[in-house]
Amino acid sequence: MAAFVQLVILGLLAGGVYVAVGVGFGLVWGVLNIVNLAHGALVIVGGYITWQLFTAFGLDPFLTLPVDAVALFVLGYALQRGVINRIIRAPLLFTFLLTFGVNLVIVNILLLIFGSDFRSVTPTYSGQGFELGGIVIPYVRLASLGAAILLSAGLAFLLSRTRIGLSIHAIAADRDAAQLVGIDLRHAYAVTYGLGAACAGVAGGLIAMIQAITPTAGEPYTLQAFVVVILGGLGRVSATVVGGLAFGLVEAFGQSIPGSGSVFANAIAFGLMVLVLVTRPQGLMGRLR
């Protein structure tokens, strides 16, 4: 029983990272209709910022998360305004190609700056945790989950309670109508992408504490973000939170299958995604549009 509870806890804690990775990806996909293949690369940029601030200035990695968010917002805004806006109405394949290209450029710039060494942020409290009746809860992972939930709540607040959030909702609903009522589309697109990138940056900061990063380490996260968003459902932040936690749980249980079971952890997660697509195409929590 204790082992089962431990597994659930580990799955939920791991899910925190997937939530953080998923929310930004889901926002960009839902609003701009861009499957952002550069998302993983943006995540790793955030990871490197946290690593750099931690090693150069000894800054606590959790305090670097706002820096990640701001820096990545600026980067994302500029990317969308300068590059991606040009093909925003082109067929899906073009956005695939462009974001894939952006991904390659970012990864290779990181390789030039940081080299291919593996880096990890290991603060003094890394690996420490508390025990509750034999269940171990590591501080860093717990705080990561907390940060991911806060990030999601912040994003949800921004989208529903602020003027720019409402205009993002408006362009998601109907671009032409939004333009008619005076929304500056180019600006709103860029803000949306910037917000997505900011979330990716925060996710990267969390990931740098949990694993080792290298410029190419972001690739699996693009895929995982994709699954998380489909699992939860497109168009709502809360849905992505559910999707991320579900993905973490499924992964943990997949990994706990004896023998070579964990080889299929991904297959199980993707199988679940297919199942959700077949039975509930709008996702576990999504609404039909």
Add this chain to the structure above:
Amino acid sequence: MRRWAVIAVAAVATVACGGSSPGEQTTGSTIVLGAPLGLTGSLTKESTLTQQGYNLWLDWINARGGIVVNNVKHPVTIKYYDDTSNANQSAVLMQKLITEDKANFLLGPYGSAATATDAAIAEQNEIPMVEANGAAQSIFNQGYKYTFGVLSPANKYLQGVIDMAATLSPKPTTIAMLSADDNFSLEVAEGVNTYAASKGMNVVLYKKYKNGATNLSAEVQAAKAANADIVLNSGHLQEAIAINKAAKEQKVNAKIFAYSVGPSTPDFITALGKDANYVYGGSQWTPQVKYTPAFYLTVPEYVAAYKAKYPGLGDPDYHVAESTAACLALQRAIEKAGSLDPKKVRDALAALDVTVFFGQVKFDSRGINIYKPMVVEQIQNGAHHTVFPDSVADAKPQYPTPAWDQR
């Protein structure tokens, strides 16, 4: 008339050359070696180390005028292509190196996957490939005649750790084996599974995970539940770091933590800080080993040469050393063959038996070097130390590993 003059000059030149005193070396054609490497993509780190190893030898050999074949010195160039860490692309580039760049001989790419695809190309074209970074035995079980690996095969990677553990007191008896599911890692793990019993140890958990996995907490949880004396991981650097972090988080207190790949790299220590202490790793080579080389540099000279050419990177790790060793094996085989004919050099490689700074280089009938032992390293106070076998060790193993909350 002019034509006759040219012929006359040529004839005089020929006579003049032929008449030079015997034993004096002349300069012959340039030997072109080809190597596709993952200079971008996921294997950039290891591929760069491989390239450093090749280039160290290249500088040395060209400083001496080149490889001597029948008293003629042949300068050497190495033609590199970037295979973007993609095994199929590596094979395409290998073919290009042979047909377009007219490479005389081939050096291996990085990694078992690319080495396997490249070995097929070398075989088809009957051009010898000496490789240093593909340890999976599956490469050598294909009956290939033109692929030679200077490194110890995968199944030996963690056997040294088992041998070492058997000498420790209190003797550990149970093993939890975690492994990535790629060919190389599985061979390392199977090597442990079949070998452990002969040392009186029992593999109580054998768990495979997806190659490249970043979240391994459930696997580590299983290792904790198995309560084994020894936790082994057969995977790659990133997975080794993830497992070590998860082991601390979940307070897994084994007597030995040993990882096939990872601990020998400086990245492992910088990424984990003091949590890297006490971890063991299998290594092809360490800067502390003591071998007496028949030619090229001694181990301390090699370390010094590396630091002079690549300042600020610390000691060379085993990827660098084995890559240099591949060049040395090829050089010696060309010299012994006394020819640049690929078939003669292949035969000389098959018959090669020489000790260099890297250890003994000799190939079995399949082309892999099963004669050089693996060494065991341990990280002690943030530094690498060779702890096994005793004949090459510079420190004693710190055993047992203290519990996480007592460090």
